[in-house]
Amino acid sequence: MADESPAPLLRVRDLRRSYGGPRSYAVLDGVSFDVRRGETVGVVGESGCGKSTLARALVRLDPVDDGSVELDGVDLASLHGAALRRERRRFQMVFQDPFGSLDPRMTVQQVVEQPLAVHGTPPAERRRLVAEMLDDVGLGGDFADRLPPALSGGQRQRVAIARALVLRPDITVLDEPISALDVSVQAQVLTLLRREQRRLGLTYLFITHDLSAAEHFCDRVMVLYLGRVVETATAEELFASPLHPYSAALLSAAPQPRGTRQRERILLRGEPLARRPEVGCPFASRCPVGHDREVCRSTAPALTAPVADAPGHQVACHFPGELVARPVERAAAAS
């Protein structure tokens, strides 16, 4: 686990990214968070929450419109050209689509070697590092000469991981790395990621819509809704007592084996919005406790830490902790 005291490895403040000229809409609207060295921070949200935009903005695949992204004190948002290229070895990304993120004409060896070549590692050293990396991810031996079309989804994703980690980056952004894989392969990839983290002392930002994977894999979790952070907490805190109604709904939405469900499923009202409303809490229209409350409709809540002895558990809600799923009535349990 990470220390509390030293300065955070990654410090994101008021990140803002908009699309569309005059009537622009901020897909990311002032997102701030810290990531400490060695930590795994999860970013959870559904479509439209801005998590993929966040990932791309962090690794400078897209420009940042406002705010700062500091990696070990260096503001990434302000870097350009050669300076940015040099810094890139410190942050890497693993993408969601194992079929689109690898060049089908490059062998596995070439794919994993490319980042090293770009950043000036001498050839002999490159080969050694690549061989070591491929061995680690379980693709040793003749896998190095194979082409991506000959590999399964899980194998490709392992190549992508090898490519990302071969530079030993300070921080690795994992953008839904297992969503496109079969269930049994997902476990394999997660295990691999965790093992490499321990071995190489890596820091991860794990972006996902899968809450159970986030709980299992992450130390801390951040919940995004329509471009804003609505809750931040350690994994244990979040899953034991979600304070924001959206987090509570997300958690209760996961299917539970018949007979084991402790709490009723919370159903949200209406349809997901495409954009934040102009005023008020972005979640108000769907919120079981806030949709008919004046304050929720008129004032956007700020991030606060309402629980006295858990200062790291922040939530943006006027009535945190109020929405609690009802316990299931054990009335007519047949079998």
Add this chain to the structure above:
Amino acid sequence: MSTTTAAAATTEAAPAALSAKGLRVAYGDVEVVRGVDLVVRPGERVGVVGESGCGKSTVALALMGLLAAGGSVTGGVVSVSGTRVDYRDEKALDRMRGSQLSLVFQDPLTSLDPVKSIGAQIAEALRRHSPRTSRAAVRARCAELLTAVGVPEPERRLKQYPHEFSGGMRQRALIAIAVANDPAVLIADEPTTALDVTTQAQVVDLLDSLVDRLGVAVVLVTHDIGLVSEFCDRVLVMYAGRVVEEVPSTALFGGAAHPYTRALLESLPVPGRPRGEDLAWIPGAPPPLAALPPGCSFAPRCTWAQPECAAGTPPRVVVPGAPGRGAHEVHAAECRRALEVVTSGRPADRQEEPRG
């Protein structure tokens, strides 16, 4: 959730809503479904679960008679509400589809005709089977259906086009189309996969209440084992074209009898499981259907495998169930060591290192 053993006992004598015995499907020379048995009683919910390539979607399409070009039903007897289905009789199949057997597809974005209004597409389902209904009556029924699936302002929505609906609403419209003619069986192929988690919950809730209200039987085909274990009464687990385990959903977690099912369950991050523990995963990959290994097709990846497993087809072992369970709710697995798998708490050996 309703279905109880009492209800089961009274419908014991009624013909199954859907019955498939020994279903075989081939694409060209390759057999992708190798003898699947599936019996669904009226009002029952059966889940068919498996990973990609196991043949579950093929089963769904085959039952509907809508296999893609090159595919054909090569064996088996299928009956819907007691009537035998002849997959060579297109006209009879057309009459059956939409009226007795319905399909709910995944990916609502591409499952609706983009240039026709939602109302027209629901009406098509109605008019096909009741051609002499007046336009006004059809329109009224369409609005009724939209309301039943939880779409507000149905009159306005009927005139809209699919691109004006959100993903969740499109899925609801698809469900409305499927239940328009009160079918006996609804086959849902990954109906929630393309949706957000919270929207999934809404749609599952809708299916739940609809199914209860209409008494329609559901075959839910998906890779999401959590979903079937909550929504379905019984679960069929498929691997390499066969059903390797058939189990009542209440017995699923903690009581799996086939090593594949067990391995699948253990690879899922279940909330509450200790975080430090790594997830178990299944080494290797499913075998290519054109070149299956001899004997049990799962043996090469199975931690329980013994030399006999590769020798001949595994037997179907029935697991004695809890007393009070209906005669129909059988728990069986195609594995020599099924009984051992069930009684043991953890698998015999656990993989530690990843292997390519």
Add this chain to the structure above:
Amino acid sequence: MSATSTTTSTTTRPGAAALRRGGGALLGVLATLLLASVVSFVVLRAVPGDPARLIVGPLATPDVLAGVRTQLGLDDPLWLQYLRYVRDFATGQWGYSYSNGADVTAVMAARLPATLELALWAFLFAVVGALVVATVASFRGGAVAAAAKVVSLIGLGTPQFWVALVLILVLGSGGLGVLPGPSGRLTSFLEPPPHVTGLYTVDGLLAGQPIVFSDALAHLALPAISLAIIPGAFLTRLLTANQLDVARAPFVTVVRSKGVSRWAAHRRHVLHNALLPSVSSAGLVLASLITGSVLVESVFNWPGIGQVLVQGIQRQDFAVVQAFVLLSAVLYVAANTVADLAVALIDPRLRVSGGSR
């Protein structure tokens, strides 16, 4: 927008967005025409040959030549000539055709209806033929589709004038004599119907003269078929490909799952969806038919603008060629715009702007 509304995104008023799109399209049209005019101006200036000399003849004195040059404005700076050219075209003063002894505008106006009629009938044959062949081919698949593919490939590669000659030889005056050959638009003893549109078939119907109608149609048959072969083949391939694509879409399976028969599903859903992207191509096909009828008109002695163009080129009648080039550009742009508008009107995805959910 109120936060309580159930529509999920702010919808722009349909009128405002359509206006914006229309304005953008108009600007695009103007820009294209401007570019076409520049290109035509430059190319025609670059072509060897002195227009003034052609008008006065090889025996005229330098004074007369200089006078004609001044009259035509050939000594003025190029940009001035260009502006004059554009202004003249816009106001309908397309110059004087010395080989026809009349204003170019009058010549074109007199000849255009014949070409239009030919092109429209050819378009009809091409579209109907393509629809039938493509639908059958994509529905039946297998050998039928393969045969259709071969036939349309052959069609694409067959020169129009060759088809025209063969048709005349086989069906026309050279062979069976079933249909009239290269003898103009009407049999010589028939009078053209009263002029309404200039299209003999239409005018014949309007005036209630069935004999004129059928005679004009008979004369149109062979040239229109010749003209229709290549665009017909092109449209066949396009429609077949589109239908095959759409037939694979998941929503077709959903339609079948309602119990709709394969043919009904194909007719109602596959065809409808496949036609939409073909509309723009159809517009361009029509434009190319109007401007590209030169060879067929020559073979059939058809009194259209194509014939005028050929004669103009042979006689180096500058004004005619220049006018034809710019006219073609206008026709293409017009056809394109109409086609795009048509698609925007009939495709529901484009009708509602802003995409409210």
